Amino acid sequence: MTMHLRRCNLLSASLRRLTTTTSSLHTTAPCNSKSNVKFMSDRYKHLKGLIKQGYRQRCNVNSSAVFAINQINCGTINVYGFDYDYTLAQYADIMQEYIYESALAYLVEHFKFPRGLRGLSYKTDFCIRGLHYDVDRSLLMKVDAFHIIQQGTVYRGLRQLEAREVDEILDGRRHIPKHVIDQSFTDGGDKLRQLMDVFSLPEMMLLSNVVDYFDMKGIEYDPKILFQSVQQAVRWVHVSGKLYNEVSNNLDTYLVKDCLHGLLGYLTEGKKTLFLITNSGFQFVDTGMRFMAGEHWRDAFDVVIVNARKPSFFHKGKRPFRQLLTSSTNEQHHVSWERITELRRGDVYSEGSVTELMSLSGWKHNQVLYFGDQIYNDLADVTLYYGWRTGAVIPELAHEISAMNSEVFGRSIIWLQTLERLLERMQIYRDAESQQLIREWILERDSIKVRVKDIFNPYFGSVFRSHLAPSFFAMRLCRIADVYMSSVNNLLHYHPQHFFFPIRSSLPHEGVVSMAFQHDGYDRAIEKVLRQAFQFPDDGSLLPEFNTYLPDKK
Numbered sequence: 321m322t323m324h325l326r327r328c329n330l331l332s333a334s335l336r337r338l339t340t341t342t343s344s345l346h347t348t349a350p351c352n353s354k355s356n357v358k359f360m361s362d363r364y365k366h367l368k369g370l371i372k373q374g375y376r377q378r379c380n381v382n383s384s385a386v387f388a389i390n391q392i393n394c395g396t397i398n399v400y401g402f403d404y405d406y407t408l409a410q411y412a413d414i415m416q417e418y419i420y421e422s423a424l425a426y427l428v429e430h431f432k433f434p435r436g437l438r439g440l441s442y443k444t445d446f447c448i449r450g451l452h453y454d455v456d457r458s459l460l461m462k463v464d465a466f467h468i469i470q471q472g473t474v475y476r477g478l479r480q481l482e483a484r485e486v487d488e489i490l491d492g493r494r495h496i497p498k499h500v501i502d503q504s505f506t507d508g509g510d511k512l513r514q515l516m517d518v519f520s521l522p523e524m525m526l527l528s529n530v531v532d533y534f535d536m537k538g539i540e541y542d543p544k545i546l547f548q549s550v551q552q553a554v555r556w557v558h559v560s561g562k563l564y565n566e567v568s569n570n571l572d573t574y575l576v577k578d579c580l581h582g583l584l585g586y587l588t589e590g591k592k593t594l595f596l597i598t599n600s601g602f603q604f605v606d607t608g609m610r611f612m613a614g615e616h617w618r619d620a621f622d623v624v625i626v627n628a629r630k631p632s633f634f635h636k637g638k639r640p641f642r643q644l645l646t647s648s649t650n651e652q653h654h655v656s657w658e659r660i661t662e663l664r665r666g667d668v669y670s671e672g673s674v675t676e677l678m679s680l681s682g683w684k685h686n687q688v689l690y691f692g693d694q695i696y697n698d699l700a701d702v703t704l705y706y707g708w709r710t711g712a713v714i715p716e717l718a719h720e721i722s723a724m725n726s727e728v729f730g731r732s733i734i735w736l737q738t739l740e741r742l743l744e745r746m747q748i749y750r751d752a753e754s755q756q757l758i759r760e761w762i763l764e765r766d767s768i769k770v771r772v773k774d775i776f777n778p779y780f781g782s783v784f785r786s787h788l789a790p791s792f793f794a795m796r797l798c799r800i801a802d803v804y805m806s807s808v809n810n811l812l813h814y815h816p817q818h819f820f821f822p823i824r825s826s827l828p829h830e831g832v833v834s835m836a837f838q839h840d841g842y843d844r845a846i847e848k849v850l851r852q853a854f855q856f857p858d859d860g861s862l863l864p865e866f867n868t869y870l871p872d873k874k
Contacts (some may be wrong), residue, residue, distance in 0.1 A: 353751040354753075356754045360742075363742060368738075375734060377727040383806055384809075386811065386820065390822060392802045393820075394817055399689070401690040402594070402596050403596075404600055407698075408596070409612065410576075410579075414574070419519070420525055422563070423523075423557050427553045431552075433530070446525060448521075449520065449521065450791055450793025452515070452792070453512070458546070459475065460475045461473055464789040464795075465792055468494055469486070472770065472773070474486050475528065514792075517693060518715065523554045564601070571611045575608060576612065580609070582809070583812060587620070590816025595621060595623035596621055599630050601626055602646065624667075625677070626668060631700075634674045636673055637673060641671060641676055663677075689708070692710070692712070698710075699800050699801055703801075710802050710803075711803045711804065712803070714797075714804055717806035720784060729772065729775050733772065739761060742761065746761075784797075
């Protein structure tokens, strides 16, 4: 595995080095169109042939890993906190369909939406987490880290808008102003809304199906009323208790039995203090935790907080805790009116605030690591304002890594990067024939980008990337979380005192760090690295023609 990673790193480094410019890139090459085109075409064919014949998928990413954004020494972390829904309790995907069907029924019965909507099913492969919804225009879209709308990912209903339509609707402006983006994750954002958590998936699908139905039937509607109605319908599924009852009565359908036994034992044996903060009610949490961790799950936790009302829990002053008086029969519970002056192990508390939690517990802010699935509601405030370390749990990561580990992805990405380096260098040839070849390469590059996008999701692509740039979701994740993973059980693969180090990523100007200067013979060096990465002999025996147009060795 180490050798495989070394080969991948060598290949990646070689491609980065191709971006390093020489003085010739700042000048115009001699104009001899026939020799220029032949030289360019031969370079293209040689590199493409080398990748086509030699590429083998050898460097796979472990989907059970914990990925570090910021360095974090778990040896100095004494307190581990967890959210419940989609963090400790990782629900089966079928839950999204249940929320969708229940919300759709509520739209029809309560808000009197057309009954024809009942025939529209949930499409499991349509939406991804992290999209933005333009309320006034009824558009679902993907935005990158630079607030640019990604081409090919703008949908009105289920219909993908062509680039021309998008330009007409947005007046040719694909950049979203910062103040609009900043308001999009607050209740005051009435123009654009971010849909960043897993529970947003049924909402996005419902919005898309309803908008598509209304457009197809020629039904006029107020976009804001439609959006608000869908939001209220989805919220009703949660607050009415309908979802809680469904899950509690069908645990085998939605949860994995005994899946947390190992994790809780591992952490307690590692001398970690555990706490739970969830917006869910105690009866629902207790039922799920008994199924996943056993009857005595509360013995592992020093503090259990339910009905926390996050994100208010993290920024609403010193709201006091109230003790929940539980019973062994697991029936209706009530709260005490007494003032809480200490947090006792074995008791259950509701409401409260992070200020009260830190005051009563005596924990130090930099010794707390909190895990959650919602970037804003769970993680943002505690890391930005209180200095907690944070871990994001992203179930979709397992699918993304599986797609990345496919041979079609690896081959496509390597050729895409190679083609881009060719485009970077060959622009010096400004004659008409050379420029036509450049335009053909750019069209090929565009088609590869679409193919890579479709590997992850045929409509919106990767959760984490928008072609070359990180997605807006990934940008916010990297700003807020210290580590991320597909499941909290990934922690089991590391010692409780493990020190996580992030991979050092290069800035564009740092491409020359590993190469002191650019020289005329660097193509030969790149070929050598490619051969090493693909296990080709270094004597040129497999593709002797590759050296035809390379400069002679000095």
